[in-house]
Structures are given as C-alpha cells and as structure tokens.
Amino acid sequence: MLTTRFAGKTLNTSATKKFLKLNTNLLRAKVLTMQGTAQSDLKVPYADVAKVSDSILFNDHTNPSKKLYIPQYDFEVHRISGNQQLRIELEEATDGEGGSLNVLLKTIPPEELKNRLNGALPMDHKTAISLLFTVPGTSIEKKLPFTEVLNTEHGFDATLRVSTFNEFSQVCAAISDSEYGCRMEIARTVSVATPMYSGAGKNTADPKPVLHFTKKENTNIRGTNFTRIHLSIRNWDAFSDGLFSASPELPPCGRNTRASRTWVDIFDDEGQKLYGYCGFGKNENLQNFSFARRAGQPLPATCYVVLWDRKTNKKFVSNKVNLQGNPNSSPLKPGEKIYSVSTQTLKQNQPFHFKESQHPYIYRNTGDRDLVAGGYKPFRIQWDNDESEHIYLQEEVNPKKFLYLPDSFRLAKEESPPFSPKFHVKMAGRTLDDLTAEISYQLEAFTDSERLETALAQLKNHEDVEEKEITFSPLVLSGEQLEYKLFLPEASGFKSREESLVTLENIQDTLPPISLEAFESVFDTVIKDSSVSNILTGHVEVTLPGISIPSIPVSIRLGQPDVEMLAVDNAKNSNFQLEVKNVTSRTLSAQGVVVTIQDGENTFTGSKAGIQLPLKLASGESITFSVIPDVEIEKPEEAIVALTWEGMQQHNDDGSVSNTAGSFSIVNQQMGEGDTIVVTNLLESTIKLDGVNGFVESGEREVPLIIKNLSIPIIVPPGESFSFDAIASEDVGPYELSDLSFNWRGLKTEPDKGQLFDAIVDTTVQATYESTVKVSLFIAPISNDSEIRLLKIEFKNAENGPLIEELIFTGTDFQDTETEIVEKQVNLPLPIKDFILGSESSGQYWFRIILIKKTDGSGDSAGSAPVIGAWQNKAGSLEITSSLLPI
Secondary structure: OOOEOOOOOOEEHHHHHHHOOOOOOOOEEEOOOOOOEEHHHOOOOEOOOOOOOOOOOEEEOOEEEEEEEOOEEEEOEEEEOOEEEEOEEEEEOOOOOOEEEEEEEEEEOOHHHOOOOOOOEEOOOEEEEEEEEEEOOOOEEEEEEOOEEEEOOOEEEEEEEEOOHHHHHHHHHHHHOHHHOOEEEEEEEEEEEEEOOOOHHHHOOOOOOOEEEEEEEEEEEOOEEEEEEEEEEOOHHHOOHHHHOEOOOOOOEOOEOOOEOEEEEEEEOOOOEEEEEOOOOOHHHHHOEEEEEEOOOOOOOEEEEEEEEOOOOEEEEOOOEEOOOOOOOOOOOOOOOEEEEEEEEEEEEEEOOOOOOOOHHHHOEOOOOOOOOOOEEEEEEEEOOOOEEEEEEEEOOOOOEEEEOOOEEEEOEOOOOOOOEOEEEEEEOOOOOOOEEEEEEEEEEEEOHHHHHHHHHHHHOOOOOOOOOOEEEEOOEOHHHEEEEEEOOOOOOEEEOOOOEEOOOEEEEEOOOEEHHHHHHHHHHHHOOOOOOOOOEEEEEEOEOOEOOOOEEEEOOOOOOOOOOEEEEEEEEEEEEEEEEOOOOOEEEEOEEEEEEEEOOEEEEEEEEOOOOOEEEOOOOEEEEEEEEOOOOOOHHHOEEEEEEEOOEEEOOOOOEEEOOOOOEEEEEEEEEEEEEEEEEOOOEEEEEOEEEEEEEEOOEEEEEEEEOOOOOEEEOOOOEEEEEEEEOOOOOOOOHHHEEEEEEOOEEEEOHHHHHHHHEOOOOOOEEEEEEEEEEEOOOOOOOOOOOEEEEEEEOOOOOOOOEEEEEEHHHHOOOOOOEEEEEEEEEEEHHHHHOOOOOOOEEEEEEEEEOOEOOOOOEOOOOOEEOOOEEEEOOEEEEHHHOOO
C-alpha cells in the first residue's frame, strides 16, 4: 500500500476530501527539480551557509551588498493611564457561542543579530501563528491557529476564533494558568537559496556529479563544420582540487607524463566514449567543458560523464542529460556558486501565560466562565485494509474536532537527492574480529489516506456524533506518554529505547554498537524488507488516562518507496493545435491519419494527441487535437502541418458506406505549448513503474495531461532518466513546471545493495579492515652468489586499485635462519563493503612479484631491468615458490 504523509496538517471535511482523493494504487508527486541555480540567476535572497536560521544574514539577490534577515516578533505594548499594557485581548462572542483572542505583534531583529545589522532589513516572508497548550490530565497538546492575520505598519494584527463557549473557557484557562504551558508559535516561511554543493565533498564519500547540458553551438575548425556540445558539472566544488593534481607516478596520458590524477570521460547513451580529458588541473575545470561532432553526424540522444580517480580506482558516474532538447542551464562564471532554492519554515515559540490578577485588562470582556480543562471521547473505527481498529478522539470542548494517530513509523529520507534513508552507520576497530557498527537513524510518522477517508465517512454517520462538519488533526503528546520498544540486534525480545527522542511526528535514536557479523545480518534484513526477521521492528506504546490506545508499529526497512524519488525537468517542445472540420455535405469517417510538417525546405513527421481514431464527423462538425513534432523545429511559427487521411469513407443517407477521395479540412492551425518531461531517478535503487498520468493546476481546477511517447513498463536504474510528452487535455493558458503533478503508477523499488551501502555507511572512517597476511618465501637463499639479488612483492586490494603495501626480501633475510624458508607479515587494508555484501572477492587481495637480478651497494636495481610478474589474486597466506616467480 502506497501512503501519503500528513506533515502535521489540520484537515477539515472539504480539505480532507481534496487531500484524500489519491487513488490507493497511485503515488502522486509534485514536480521536483534537481537543477541548481547560478548565483547570477537567483530570484530570491541567498545565504553562504547551508543551514537556514534566523541568526544569519542573507544577501539580496538584486543587490548583494544589501543584507536581509528573517525577523522575529514580540508583543506590542501601549500606555494606558500611565501604565504599559500588552495589546492582547480576550473577548467572548455576543451570542455566548465561543469568542476570540486578538494579539498585536511587532517585528524585531533576532537577538543574535542586533549588534551586526548594519542597515539590514527584514526579509519578505509568510507567517502562520498558532496558540499551543497542553490539556491538564491528558498530556494532549492542542494547537489553535490564528485564522485572521492582518499586516500592520509594525507587524501583525492576529485573531484566533473558537466556536463554542467551553472551548473559549478553555483558552482563557490556558492563558491564565501556568499548568497549561501555553505558548504562541510564530512560523515564518521564506523562499531562500543556499549553496547547493558547498561542503558536499567533505561530508559525502562518493558525491555524484550533477551534469548539465549548457550550450550547443556551430563551429568551424580548419574549414570543417562541427556542432559543439558544452557541459558543466554543477557540483564541481564537491570534488577537491587534490583529485586533479599532476600525478607522474601514475600511467601517462599519451606523451603527458604528468597527467591529472582524475580523468574526465564523456560517454553516449550506449556507453561509447565520445571524448575525454586527462589534463584538468583543478576542480573549476569541471564548470565548462565540451565535445564536438562533425556537422551532419547525428548527436547521441543522451550523454553522461565519468570522473575516474586513478589513484584509488574510484569512479564517479554522473546523471544522463538529454542532448535532443534545449540546453537547460548556462555555463557558470569562474568561481560562481550553484544554489538550491527551497522553501524553509522557521518556528519561534513565545511564552503566552498572563495571570488575570496581573493583566486584568486582557480578560475584561470574557464574562462569567468556567475554567474547564476539557477531555476527549474515544471512537474506535474498523479499517478492513489492515484488519485493525483505529482510535479517533473527539474533543469535548469542540465536538467538531477529532484527533488521529499515525499508522506507523518508517525510515525518514534526506531532504535532497539522492534522498538516502536517514540510516547511518559508523565503524570502529581494525580487524574483522574487533570491528563494530553503530547505527543512528530517524523515523517519520506515516498515515494512510484511505484509512482517514474511511473514518471520515463512518464518523459522520455514527449515531453518537451529532456534528457533521468534522475536522481532523494529528494527535500531539508529550514524550512522557510515549514508550518506544525495539527488537535490537544481538539481543532477545523487545527492549525499551529510553535513550531515544520520541514524538508522534518522528523518532531519533542511536543503537548500541554491534559486531560486524551482526551488522551483516542487519543489513541483509533491512534491505530486503524482510518480514521473517524481527530485527529492527518494534512499536510505540501510547498512554492516555482512561483511554486504551493501540500501539503504533515501527519497521526500519530501507526499500520503502516515497514520492521524492523522481526529479522532473522539462524542455519546451513546439506543438500545434489543429482544428479539422468536415466541410462536405455528407458524414465522413477516417481510419487513420499521417502527419507531416513542412518547415521551409525540410519535412518532419509528428505524433498526435487528443484525437480518437477511427474518426467520424457529421457535415459541419469539427474537432481540435494536438500535433507534436518528432524533432525540434527552429522556426515553428513558419511551419505548416499537412494531414493525409487514410481509409476515408462516406456515409450515405440510405445507411450504405462507400470509399471516397474526400477528406477532413484543416480550418485552423495554432501554436501550442507542450512539454517533453525528463524524469531522473534520484534514489540509490532501481525503480519500476507501470505507467504515468498527471494533471496541470489551473486556478482551482486540475486539468488532466495527455501522456505520449511512453513505453511501459518503465525500469530506471539509479541516476538514469526516462522521458515522455505531456500536453494539457484542454486550454489552460500559460503554466509553469511547478504547476504539474504526476502519478507514478505501480511504483516499486529494487534496492541496490552496493549503492545503499555507500549511502548509509560512513566510509570516511574505517572503510577497510586490516587482514594480516603471512608471506612465506620457499626459494633458494638470495645472496650475492644467486641470480636473484632482491625480490619485491607489491599488493593491491582491488584489481585496478592503487598500491597499498609492499614487501622486500634480500640476502640479509636468510642470515639468521637455518632453513631456506623466510616468513614475513603484512597488514593489508581490505574493503569492508566486500565483506558485508558477501562479494566473491571478499578477503582477496592482488599481488605481483618483481625480481631484481643485479643490484648496487644499496640494494637498488643496477645494470639490469627488473623482471615484473603479472598481477594475481589471492586470499589468506601467500606461499612463494619458484613456480610463482616471473620468468
């Protein structure tokens, strides 16, 4: 079952219906783009740090020397009869049904910035204000929004309204009595930009190059015409300058003996190399590079880039970019940063407790009231999908409001690509025997939309529920009412996780270290979403006085799908809206139609959208549909569409049908705007889709999209893309990519163990374990009298990896032994990843033998070239006999 997450939203009846209309077999994703924005192209304020807070200054995108800040708020005061009073007022409704709370707020700079404002101004932002308090005797936290928030010269005039007398009395009690812990929450939402990749290389062992197609130009080189494709790695600063240092110790690039440590190669969609660079000297070179194809030679559909660190044999593979559409970004200026534009919400909590004896003016219009705490009445609703009973709590002071609990807790994901699970592992130790793994993770609450929709209908028809305009809100409790129990690895039964931070929104926890063998079992269990093992399953027990609450299940598994897997970009593609009409006096029908498009001397084909064939039109009847060119047309305004109708028939008055040379006529041709949608899999797992449909938001309407040129089923490996054409099924006027939403039907994941390992294990610490290898030399003693003067053994931990260790045997090694056998030991670092994944190469190393047959006085080679053997792989001890020696 695919689920929708409710991030603390309050849903009334109409909003619930709109929010819950997701079909249960669909996963609707608002368009997400992974394209960064150059500093010069920003439309919002930007910061030079990754974490947004109200204690930092932002740069104005229109004038970088101008500084902005996210403001905070305080209560306004005024002087009455010589005394200062807060501009806060409670007022009972004249009809006795409910009342209101009015607060005037003023804008203030954050305390941390007061001494360094230097003319900085408040930033534009949206504000949401709420009153929060805990109902005594229940531990339930109540949140009431200020629904009327008006701008004033200095801040806001905010009003909260409640609809019943009892709830108004409860609000009065919460403000006057400290037992409620009342506070005002001021949420400020801003659109800001932060460095998209700064520091990414420092925190991520394997950053993924983010490739962009930036420019296409026609050039002439020595009389030959070429098409040059310009590319850019947007997160160039995630790769250190050290990766591009001159490396004479590594194999040369042609005659260049000081080639770069890291080579940059460009490949087409079939893996054929298009071009390569072996001389980049610093990471900034990644900002603008290119390849060219001779004019008339077709461009590949896509390309991607591989950065090969030859020292460690590590390869960084980029995403694929579409070369058939328009470039999607401009080249960066030297030193220019790329920013990620996002919407951030910061919450300011202001204590809101005012004793009536000290602030009587606040309560002067409250009348007689009972200071009631207010309880909750439980309703238990069966849901057949999981054959379980769920509880909904109705407020006594406001019977329209029902509180619900989440269905489960699941692994949260990072907020940016590749949306890795918030499941991180740190290794400690040196050998397989003493290595331990420490797991830290974060869970989020998930609620199934269909379950709430079912409950809404049943509650409205329940005989004990008089109110029909029901409002849903998530239940919020203090941590003391929650107990989290988990089945730990290397333990028996469920253990209480008192060390964790638990709320009904999320759980944060770090487990005690476990052995490497236990982690191997844990990794296999969580990646396979295994239901056989209890490891890392559990539940949250909820305690409410007088109410029995079912526990909330916890399942820590890595392969669960989420909406934030796919990044969507579009390339505007010319299309035509055609109106065809039957201008004859008879009804006509056609079995098919062939589209051709003429653009000057060129003729192109096209596909159709919005037309159903066979087509039948009565005399004078017309139909409008879309034609999408199969290639990009440079001058679409000059293009002419021609239609060749197939299987034309005339329908006679007597009911007979005869073939005819007549056809439908094009009576109107207009330019339309469609989109070629390019979808990239941002996850570290392969995804599978059964299909795609979607809509474009136009005002309050959702207009369906016509999806064309899509082959199903769709299988997309990590980092790769697929594309299709999307056209609005009716005229909606201009729209942006952000107005599109898509349903990814039948979305499933196939986790890639290797990529998930890289995503969750901190490979910057103990990426390897040490294996002690005993090397025994079973040959005649090396001496000045023997042909061999020196024997060297070199070791690697991968076939194409760098040298990691070497041993040398000389004649002196035989002086203190009575046998012809010499033994030495070497500690080789081997990849933990191979061990955890059960790789065939786990525990193996590569070695080669180098013989020196003549040496100088220092033991170095002199007079004769070394004899170098071939690389061989081995596990365990190494016995060198004469049969292993190179000839």
